[in-house]
Structures are given as structure tokens and as C-alpha cells.
Amino acid sequence: MKPLMRRGLANFYYLRRPLFRFSLLLLVAAGLVVVGGLCFHDYYRHQQMSYSEAFYTTYCLIFMEHIYEYPEHWLLQLYYWVLPPLGLAVILDGIVQFSYHLLRRDENSKEWMQAMAKTYNDHVILCGLGRVGFRILEELQHLGEHVIVLEKNADSTNIPYARKRGIPLFVGSGREEGILEELNLAAAKSIILATDDDLANLEMALDARKLNPDVRIVMRMFDQDLASKIREAFGIDLVFSTSAVAAPLFATASTDRSITNSFYVDGKLLVVAEVDVADNSTLVGRDIxxxxxxxxxxxxxxxxxxxxxxxxxxxxxxxxxxxxxIQTEPAMLKQIHRWNGGEVVH
Incomplete structure (x- = not known):
């Protein structure tokens, strides 16, 4: 969805509640006019009024305009005194409330975030905007994904980054009642639970699975052994420990300065390394x-x-x-260094 269209739809969702309230107030005012018109038609003694004249008389009373003589019946006298301030209060309150929402809209308010979230579909929900969450958000932005963020710490230094880029950001806990619905989980394709609270991550994962059985859940946990058990027990798509992910890189990078990354695939350690082909390298002339x-x-x-x-x-x-x-196994990387030093490639 294009940004201009998204903002237009968000404005509709944002103003829907005050519009509904204003409509209710107008219905109350209309009810007063109808009841008053019926009373004027039946009890006004100075002259016989048609229904249209009676309704119009009541309508004019709302704006303190008296077009007929003061009535004799006590009920109509009550209308003369009560209807003008009551009717004006009802109408003016609706106008003020609607104008306030329209003209004083705060795009960082929860109401505006809720309206924006409703316009998203097939998006990613990111819970936690700490150091890990911030890096995840950057990568999701590079991938061109639409993201909605939930961060419990209102003083987080990473919040301005998200708001500056127009990313819907909710401040609150994932354990709050109804918060996942506000994040439009039903339309999301995945949810990333990257807070530093394992229990909160697990609770949100279970709630997310209950609300949207098809959503992909990626969860961060500090205990890798527990993470593996939780993944199997609760059917969570991916559970990882940041320390377990980082450990292979620290270990391999400390042994070989050419290594830039490392990771496990099906229990096998793979490394990514940069190699400069030397003058005397036997790699020269070898095809990829x-x-x-x-x-x-x-x-x-x-x-x-x-x-x-x-x-x-x-x-x-x-x-x-x-x-x-290159990407290969650590033992083969050592062999590459030997070939690069002049050893014959077999």
C-alpha cells in the first residue's frame, strides 16, 4: 500500500470513533427535536401547528430563536427553558470533540498507532527495541519489510529512530490485555520476540499462537537448551539464544583473521572468510x-x-x-591458506 493511501485509510480509522460519538450526539439532538415537535403540535394553544411547523419551532429553540409566542402549557414552557442550553451543549460538545481529534492529532499517540496498525497486512511485529531489537529493525528495513514495533520502555533511546521513519510504535508490555490485537496480529505474517525477558517472550509466543495459528514466531531466549525444548514442545518456528549464535563467530574469528562470520547448519560448523589470492598461490587459474x-x-x-x-x-x-x-568448513579454510601460500592443489 502506498504511503499516501495508508495515511488516508489511517485517518479514516482514527476519526471513526469521534465520528461515531458525534453521530450519537446528533441522534440525541434529533430525538429532542422530534419529542419537542410532537409536544408543540399537541399542546400549543395560541395557534394550531402542523407537524413541520412544530418540528421547526423545536429546532429553532436549540439555537435560542423563538418564532412563536411564549406557550401556556407547562411542558412547553419547560422545553423553552431547558432545550436551548441542553441542545447547544450536546451539539457543541460533539463539534469540539471532533475538531480536537481532527486538528490536534498526535501521530505518536496510541490512538493514531492503532489506526496505522489497522492498515498493515502481511507485516512483521517486533517486540523489544533494545540492542538486539534495534539491529533486527535495521535489517528488516533493509529487507523492505513493513514493521510494527512494541517496546515497553518509554525512555528507550531507540524509539526516535523508529518514529523518525514513520514506523508504528506502541509503548507497553506484551502481557497487556489486547495488545497483540492492537498490533494487528491477525494480519501479520510473523512476530519476533526479542525482549530480554524469557518468560515474557514465551507468554507472548503462546498468546500469538492462540490468536493466529498461522503466524511465524521467532523467539529470543538466553538459555539455548531451554530454547530447543520450548521449540519442540510449543511448536514455535524458531527459538534462538543470541549467545549461542555469537559463540561460533567469536571462537573461529579468534583463530583466523580472515573469518567474518560462522554458523551451524544441521550440526556442521561453516565459516565465511575473505581471502586475497597471493602472487605465488596455487589457486591462480583454478575455476570456481x-x-x-x-x-x-x-x-x-x-x-x-x-x-x-x-x-x-x-x-x-x-x-x-x-x-x-568464501563459505566452507574450518578445516578446508586452513587448506585454502596453505594453497594460497604455494602448496599444490590436488
Whole structure:
């Protein structure tokens, strides 16, 4: 949905409640006019009024305009005194309330956030905007995803980042009654639970699964062993520990300065490394397809003469001064360093 269309729809949702209240007040005023008109038609003694004249007389009384003589009947006298202030109070209250919502709209208010959230569909809900949550939000922005954020700390230094970019941001706890509905969970494709409270994350995960059985749940936990058990027991799509994710990188990077990332896939440790092809390297002249098929070395990028080639063709042959980014196992990376030092490639 285009931003202009989204804001227009959000304005409709935002003004729907005051419009409804204003409509109720107008109905009350209309009721007063109808009842008063019937009374004037039946009890006004100075002259016989038609229904239209009686209704019009009552309508004019609301605005303190008297078009007929003062009535003799006590009920009509009561209308003469009570209807003008009561009718004006009802109408003016509705006008003031509606104008306040229209002209003094606060785009950081909860009401506006609720209106914006209703315009989202197939979005990602991010709970927690701490250090981890902030990085997640940045990556989601780079991926072009639509995000709604929930952060319990109103003083978080990361809140201005989200608001500056027009991201709907709710301040509150995920344990609050109805908060997930306000985040429009029913229309979301996934929810990321990245707070530093394991129990709160688990509780929100269970509530989310109950409200939307199809939503993808990604949850952060500090205890990796517990995370694995929870994933199996509660059917959560992905549960991870940030320490467990970071540990392989710290360990492998400390042993080899070329390593830029590392991770486990089905229990196997893989590393991502940058290697500069040396002058005496036996990698020179080797094509990328052979490295992949014979040695399980996957070349992600090849930088040559200042130009980076992502996922280069298999027949590309390596040359001196090429900088290649590769993915492989740690043992094979050590072998690459030996080849790069002149050892013959078999």
C-alpha cells in the first residue's frame, strides 16, 4: 500500500470513533427535536401547528430563536427553558470533540498507532527495541519489510529512530490485555520476540499462537537448551539464544583473521572468510566450479579491479590479487591458506 493511501485509510480509522460519538450526539439532538415537535403540535394553544411547523419551532429553540409566542402549557414552557442550553451543549460538545481529534492529532499517540496498525497486512511485529531489537529493525528495513514495533520502555533511546521513519510504535508490555490485537496480529505474517525477558517472550509466543495459528514466531531466549525444548514442545518456528549464535563467530574469528562470520547448519560448523589470492598461490587459474565440486568451497563474491561479482559463474578462473569471499568448513579454510601460500592443489 502506498504511503499516501495508508495515511488516508489511517485517518479514516482514527476519526471513526469521534465520528461515531458525534453521530450519537446528533441522534440525541434529533430525538429532542422530534419529542419537542410532537409536544408543540399537541399542546400549543395560541395557534394550531402542523407537524413541520412544530418540528421547526423545536429546532429553532436549540439555537435560542423563538418564532412563536411564549406557550401556556407547562411542558412547553419547560422545553423553552431547558432545550436551548441542553441542545447547544450536546451539539457543541460533539463539534469540539471532533475538531480536537481532527486538528490536534498526535501521530505518536496510541490512538493514531492503532489506526496505522489497522492498515498493515502481511507485516512483521517486533517486540523489544533494545540492542538486539534495534539491529533486527535495521535489517528488516533493509529487507523492505513493513514493521510494527512494541517496546515497553518509554525512555528507550531507540524509539526516535523508529518514529523518525514513520514506523508504528506502541509503548507497553506484551502481557497487556489486547495488545497483540492492537498490533494487528491477525494480519501479520510473523512476530519476533526479542525482549530480554524469557518468560515474557514465551507468554507472548503462546498468546500469538492462540490468536493466529498461522503466524511465524521467532523467539529470543538466553538459555539455548531451554530454547530447543520450548521449540519442540510449543511448536514455535524458531527459538534462538543470541549467545549461542555469537559463540561460533567469536571462537573461529579468534583463530583466523580472515573469518567474518560462522554458523551451524544441521550440526556442521561453516565459516565465511575473505581471502586475497597471493602472487605465488596455487589457486591462480583454478575455476570456481572445480573448487565447489571437489572441495566444497563456495565462492560468494569475487572482487577484481575494484568490481565485486556476487555469485560468479563457475568457469571464472581466479587471478592474482582477487579477493574472494568464501563459505566452507574450518578445516578446508586452513587448506585454502596453505594453497594460497604455494602448496599444490590436488
Amino acid at each position: 566450479r572445480t573448487l565447489r565440486r571437489k572441495h566444497d568451497i563456495y565462492v560468494i563474491t569475487c572482487k577484481r579491479a575494484g568490481r565485486s561479482d556476487f555469485y560468479p559463474e563457475g568457469d571464472l578462473k581466479l587471478a592474482v590479487a582477487d579477493r574472494i569471499t
